[in-house]
Amino acid sequence: MFRQVTAHAVRQVIAAAILCSSAHAADFHKVFTETILPHEGGYTANKVDPGNWTGGKVGKGILKGTKYGIAANTFPNLDIKNITVQQAEAIYRKQYWDAYHLGELKSQMIADELCDEIVNGGPGLAQGLLAKVLKEVQWADTEKVFFKRNPPPAKFTPETIAWINDYTKDRDNRIAFFNSIRIKRVAFYVNLVERKPPMRQFFFSWIDRVVD
DSSP states (O other): OHHHHHHHHHHHHHHHHHHHOOOOOOHHHHHIIIIIIHOOOOOOOOOOOOOGBTTTSSSSSSSSEEEEEEETTOOOTTTTTGOOHHHHHHHHHIIIGGTTTTOOOOOOOHHHHHHHHHHHOHHHHHHHHHHHHHHHHHHOTOOOOOOOOOOOOOSSOHHHHHHHHHHHHHHHHHHHHHHHHHHHHHHHHHHHHHHHHGGGHHHHHHHHHHHO
């Protein structure tokens, strides 16, 4: 089953990559409205979910819930139930876009993919994924055109963003970079459910999100 799902995901990657183009600057509103918001959902206040409590543990603090993916444990001072879509977008933009310089990327689809990975998997996981992508590029760069100097740090710094922009000016490089991100996201979830079978209940929603 995993092979079938992964093959489908790879086909989705290739189809989407054909549309991957270089833009003047990536726009956060697109990834928020088309990917983040549809997958994060509306308001919930499940008592057994520690993320819904301001103290980060069941029964600790106030049960404020989660809305649009904005959780009480992360934002304990917010009126979660009554936040608007516009307020949620402003929070995501500050926490997951501006903080990682993604608006400086010139490829909208690469920026979208990295942003959603930061949102869904967390900054640490996203940074580890970026490190693997950069290592793959280094192996593929046999003529050392882009790695003639020290490779960029595998962090979301202005230096690394500028390097990605330079590397992905070429359409083939841009598509390869985008494909590498998506395939590694799919592979992570396949490996996760193989290691932790109870997580299988979330598998298809994760894959849908990656290839959306």
